[in-house]
Amino acid sequence: xxxxxxxxxxxxxxxxxxxxxxxxxxxxxxxxxxxxxxxxxxxxxxxxxxxxxxxxxxxxxxxxxxxxxxxxxxxxxxxxxxxxxxxxxxxxxxxxxxxxxxxxxxxxxxxxxxxxxxxxxxxxxxxxxxxxxxxxxxxxxxxxxxxxxxxxxxxxxxxxxxxxxxxxxxxxxxxxxxxxxxxxxxxxxxxxxxxxxxxxxxxxxxxxxxxxxxxxxxxxxxxxxxxxxxxxxxxxxxxxxxxxxxxxxxxxxxxxxxxxxxxxxxxxxxxxxxxxxxxxxxxxxxxxxxxxxxxxxxxxxxxxxxxxxxxxxxxxxxxxxxxxxxxx
Numbered sequence: 076x077x078x079x080x081x082x083x084x085x086x087x088x089x090x091x092x093x094x095x096x097x098x099x100x101x102x103x104x105x106x107x108x109x110x111x112x113x114x115x116x117x118x119x120x121x122x123x124x125x126x127x128x129x130x131x132x133x134x135x136x137x138x139x140x141x142x143x144x145x146x147x148x149x150x151x152x153x154x155x156x157x158x159x160x161x162x163x164x165x166x167x168x169x170x171x172x173x174x175x176x177x178x179x180x181x182x183x184x185x186x187x188x189x190x191x192x193x194x195x196x197x198x199x200x201x202x203x204x205x206x207x208x209x210x211x212x213x214x215x216x217x218x219x220x221x222x223x224x225x226x227x228x229x230x231x232x233x234x235x236x237x238x239x240x241x242x243x244x245x246x247x248x249x250x251x252x253x254x255x256x257x258x259x260x261x262x263x264x265x266x267x268x269x270x271x272x273x274x275x276x277x278x279x280x281x282x283x284x285x286x287x288x289x290x291x292x293x294x295x296x297x298x299x300x301x302x303x304x305x306x307x308x309x310x311x312x313x314x315x316x317x318x319x320x321x322x323x324x325x326x327x328x329x330x331x332x333x334x335x336x337x338x339x340x341x342x343x344x345x346x347x348x349x350x351x352x353x354x355x356x357x358x359x360x361x362x363x364x365x366x367x368x369x370x371x372x373x374x375x376x377x378x379x380x381x382x383x384x385x386x387x388x389x390x391x392x393x394x395x396x397x398x399x400x401x402x403x
Contacts, residue, residue, distance in 0.1 A: 099291070099311040102232040103322050105358045106240055106297060106304035110394050112326055112358060117233040120214050121310045124285030124293045125157070125180045126235055127222035132173055132251070133242040134203050135188050141170040141247060143191075151186040156223060158183050170251075171259035177252050177283060178268045182221040189220035196220065207234075210241055224289045232308040239295050239306050243281065252281040252297075272296060272316060278323060298323040302332040303358060330358040335367060335387050335395065340402070343373075349383055349399045357387070357394055366390040371399075 100116035111117065149163040159181035161167070167187070175184040186196065193199025196219065203217045215230035215238075222228070230238070242248045255273055257266045272279035278298045285293035291311035296319045298305050307322050309315045336355040342348050349371075359367070368391075372384040387395040 099309075100232040101307070101309045101312065101318070101322075102236050103305055103307050103326055104233070104236045104240065106243070106299075106306050108357055108395050109237055109240055110357065111233065112305065112330065113322065114232065118214055118231045120229040120231055122224055122228065122287065122290035122293075123222060123230045123235055123310060124224075124287045124290040125222040126230070126238075126283050126285045126293050126295050126308075127217060127220065127228070128176050128180065128185060129235075129242050129252075129283050129295065130203055130206070130217065130238050131185055131188065131220040132177055132248055133238070133245060134199070134206055135169065135173065135192050136245050136247050137206070138192050138202070139169055141168065141173070143169045145169065145172060145187050145191045147183070147187050148190055151183050151190060154182040154186050154221065156182040156221065161187065165261065167259070167261050171257075171261055173247075173251050174254065174257040174259065175266060178254060178257055178266045180269060180284065182223070185219075185221040210237070212237060222285060222287070222290075224287050232310050235295055235310070236306045236308045239282070239297060239308075243297060249281065252283070270294075270296070272319060276320065276323075278327070279319075294319060296323075298327075300327045302356070303327055303330065305358070326358070329360050331360070332356055333359050333364065335359075336369065336385065343371075348402050350402050351385070351399055355387070355395060355397065357389075359389065363389045 100119050102114035102117035103112045144166050147161045147163055147165045152161050152163040157180045159175040159179055161183040172184040172188050175181040189196050189199035193202050199220055200217055207215050212234040215234040218225040218228040255268050269284050270282045278300050280297050280299050282296035292313055292315050293310050294315040295308045305326050307319050309318050312318055334354050335357050338351050338354050340348055340350050366389050368388040370386045382398040385397055385399050386393055
């Protein structure tokens with residue numbers, strides 16, 4: 076009886092340990108290429124809380140203009156959670172609401188923007204999820220625009236990092252998400268960005284905070300030091316400010332911004348000529364420099380306009396790929 080009790084207890088403890096490890100994750104990616112530099116459980120589907128609003132903002136920006144005006148509905152004004160304290164009947168610009176969404180994490184702003192952009196919350200959520208699939212992400216699904224908990228609302232740390240990577244390509248998003256403060260024209264208030272690293276670290280450029288009881292503390296940050304750019308995501312990390320700072324310092328100290336493919340014309344063994352139209356760079360460390368390998372895949376189809384696929388491998392893992400055209 077004693078041995079069985081001990082065995083059951085040990086199994087329970089192992090299950091608890093595994094469960095704790097699986098309920099948190101982190102990832103660091105190269106913001107240029109999306110290559111994973113470091114991570115743990117980075118493909119695990121977890122609740123991400125208000126990090127959702129990164130994708131909400133991009134979905135809005137891809138569909139409407141910043142100067143468009145939105146009349147706040149009763150449903151939007153009464154949303155639970157973090158709030159801008161919008162009032163039903165007020166008229167706000169998309170620009171102001173997006174600042175309130177990303178700097179102050181207003182759930183009421185999220186719903187007002189979603190209703191306007193998608194015609195309904197359901198319509199907007201469908202837009203968000205379609206954009207996820209088109210972007211090639213497979214470990215994310217959203218049921219609302221704010222990040223309030225739902226068992227079917229989740230993302231992996233890696234997908235979340237890529238969401239910010241894609242969003243930063245939008246100049247309006249980049250400007251709003253990196254703003255340290257904002258005063259909306261609709262109200263005499265001063266919104267200070269809740270992502271405190273943006274106020275204290277020169278390398279922290281943009282990001283988003285999040286928290287629910289189920290998700291714990293969630294954080295995404297875009298760091299830049301010279302030409303080195305990384306995106307860090309932590310999910311369910313109670314010491315996230317310190318973790319992000321230490322991870323950024325670690326990567327910037329140990330990785331270099333290296334040109335791995337040079338633009339120009341290349342002659343192939345069969346006398347064909349291809350052209351690479353830009354330089355390609357990766358963040359790599361000293362060990363990886365010795366493991367770099369460039370491989371060109373020649374298409375079976377010999378049409379004049381057929382593309383060649385240029386792959387860059389590090390230690391036999393695909394780190395970068397792009398198409399090149401035959402010019403001769």
